[in-house]
Amino acid sequence: MQAKDLDLRELLSFTPEGGVMHFMGRRVLMFDAVALGLLRKELIESMGISAARSILTRFGYAHGRRTAESLKEEFPKLFADSWTGPKLHMLHGMMVAEGAKRNDDSGAAPLVESFWHESYEAEQHLLHLGRSDMSVCWTLTGFASGYVSYWAGKEIYFIEDRCCGKGDAVCHVEGRSKEKWGDKLEPHLPYFQSESGDEIFKKLADTLKETEKRLKKRQRQLSCLDDTPCVTARSEAMRKTLDLTRRVAKVESSVIVTGESGVGKERIARLIHDESARAARPFIAVNCGALTETLLESELFGHAKGSFTGADKDSIGLFEAANGGTLFLDEIGEVSPGMQVKLLRALQEREIRRVGENKPRAVDIRIVAATNRNLVEEVLAGRFRQDLFYRLRVIEIKVPPLRERTEDILPLARIFLEEASRRAGNKVTGFTPEAADQLLRYDWPGNIRELQNAVEHAVAICIGSRATLGDLPEELRPALPKATVVGSIRHLEDIEREYVLAAMRATGNNRNRTAAELNIGIATLYRKLKGYEKAGHTV
Numbered sequence: 001m002q003a004k005d006l007d008l009r010e011l012l013s014f015t016p017e018g019g020v021m022h023f024m025g026r027r028v029l030m031f032d033a034v035a036l037g038l039l040r041k042e043l044i045e046s047m048g049i050s051a052a053r054s055i056l057t058r059f060g061y062a063h064g065r066r067t068a069e070s071l072k073e074e075f076p077k078l079f080a081d082s083w084t085g086p087k088l089h090m091l092h093g094m095m096v097a098e099g100a101k102r103n104d105d106s107g108a109a110p111l112v113e114s115f116w117h118e119s120y121e122a123e124q125h126l127l128h129l130g131r132s133d134m135s136v137c138w139t140l141t142g143f144a145s146g147y148v149s150y151w152a153g154k155e156i157y158f159i160e161d162r163c164c165g166k167g168d169a170v171c172h173v174e175g176r177s178k179e180k181w182g183d184k185l186e187p188h189l190p191y192f193q194s195e196s197g198d199e200i201f202k203k204l205a206d207t208l209k210e211t212e213k214r215l216k217k218r219q220r221q222l223s224c225l226d227d228t229p230c231v232t233a234r235s236e237a238m239r240k241t242l243d244l245t246r247r248v249a250k251v252e253s254s255v256i257v258t259g260e261s262g263v264g265k266e267r268i269a270r271l272i273h274d275e276s277a278r279a280a281r282p283f284i285a286v287n288c289g290a291l292t293e294t295l296l297e298s299e300l301f302g303h304a305k306g307s308f309t310g311a312d313k314d315s316i317g318l319f320e321a322a323n324g325g326t327l328f329l330d331e332i333g334e335v336s337p338g339m340q341v342k343l344l345r346a347l348q349e350r351e352i353r354r355v356g357e358n359k360p361r362a363v364d365i366r367i368v369a370a371t372n373r374n375l376v377e378e379v380l381a382g383r384f385r386q387d388l389f390y391r392l393r394v395i396e397i398k399v400p401p402l403r404e405r406t407e408d409i410l411p412l413a414r415i416f417l418e419e420a421s422r423r424a425g426n427k428v429t430g431f432t433p434e435a436a437d438q439l440l441r442y443d444w445p446g447n448i449r450e451l452q453n454a455v456e457h458a459v460a461i462c463i464g465s466r467a468t469l470g471d472l473p474e475e476l477r478p479a480l481p482k483a484t485v486v487g488s489i490r491h492l493e494d495i496e497r498e499y500v501l502a503a504m505r506a507t508g509n510n511r512n513r514t515a516a517e518l519n520i521g522i523a524t525l526y527r528k529l530k531g532y533e534k535a536g537h538t539v
């Protein structure tokens with residue numbers, strides 16, 4: 001019997017009730033091609049394309065090698081026939097091989113060459129993952145390599161240069177020994193080489209750790225990433241802002257969020273994302289002001305291996321990482337003119353180029369930007385490009401400062417108190433009336449972030465169950481102690497001096513602010529301070 005005489009009906013043995021099936025004496029199983037396709041998809045999505053390709057290639061290799069081994073044992077004559085391999089590959093239902101050629105591997109021609117039609121693997125890849133930019137018949141080339149290597153008694157590698165999975169009309173493969181392939185084999189070889197599951201998982205774990213490290217670092221860079229519940233809104237001003245935010249979330253336009261630092265602009269950006277159709281996709285935030293132009297470019301657009309010192313591997317940027325989702329560009333006003341041009345191009349063309357690469361990559365993201373600068377002024381002064389400004393500011397959301405939403409101060413302070421108390425493991429349950437009054441009186445130049453810090457400070461040093469005036473940070477406390485007479489009556493001059501000096505300390509020795517708060521002229525303050533100094537008091 002020769003290879004051409006092989007017939008599936010004679011090779012396959014089974015009982016009509018099923019249970020155990022044999023193919024040429026080996027137990028085999030039937031799989032639904034689509035289920036295998038789904039497994040492939042899951043491998044790619046959970047482990048990345050390289051690890052998935054490795055696993056599937058070696059799975060195919062083992063299959064091919066096992067097939068050759070058992071053939072040699074059971075049917076040595078058929079094993080000697082060089083056409084048995086492609087025939088068995090077809091009998092397994094994997095593809096239809098045509099135009100196969102065999103050479104003696106002595107000249108430039110490949111040892112084996114074949115055209116594959118109807119590859120189940122290309123079909124499944126297209127079905128679940130769409131058209132690929134590389135050949136995808138990994139189990140098939142693995143099978144051919146495993147079979148022929150055992151048959152020829154030396155390592156033979158198949159490379160697929162044309163593949164239906166990347167849009168070619170037919171798959172085409174060639175098999176050669178390592179020496180004959182030369183450098184061409186190098187990019188393919190790692191997928192054949194046995195790397196244990198442990199090694200794969202170690203690599204994955206390392207990648208994960210690296211990613212987590214980068215994430216933590218980025219979280220630290222993003223000063224506004226502290227999860228401020230600025231969305232607590234009793235005040236009319238904040239309610240209007242939130243109402244606009246929710247409406248804006250439903251459309252796809254670019255949004256710019258403005259407001260003083262610490263008002264919680266990132267929380268607004270996050271809310272836009274969470275309430276948008278992109279909610280299931282990534283939300284990625286970057287603080288443009290925290291990075292140099294070069295770093296920011298590589299962070300946003302990614303880079304190719306070797307594009308600069310230290311770029312030891314290809315790296316995707318935040319634009320690609322946020323694909324399908326929302327990219328939040330905080331402190332957009334700090335971006336350099338050169339970077340503004342690159343951002344504008346990315347937004348207009350909806351594609352990016354990694355640093356050190358010419359290939360454009362399409363991205364689908366929504367941009368939400370934020371700034372505490374007045375961008376209109378920046379545009380007029382020529383520091384911010386007008387075209388980029390208009391592209392970013394299709395809709396503007398202004399987040400009011402905390403002093404314009406005083407109704408929100410205590411509810412927010414209570415949320416922060418509860419959180420801080422839980423973290424600190426103590427039982428601080430509220431504020432004394434004096435402390436609450438002072439929270440309301442203070443003007444919060446640092447906004448929500450300052451409020452959160454102040455409450456954390458109070459909780460940390462509080463010894464009772466309620467945070468007192470004395471637990472608040474010094475700059476928040478009113479300078480004057482209660483106006484009661486203790487002991488003998490003192491000179492008014494002394495009291496005034498102590499009060500003025502306390503006011504100076506409370507404003508961090510800011511003379512303009514002290515004068516304004518005391519409601520006296522700056523010249524008067526200078527005169528008083530000079531007088532105190534002359535009289536030997538420490539100013």
Ligand SMILES: [Zn+2]
Pocket residue numbers: 119122135136137160162163164165171172
């Ligand atoms: Zn293919």
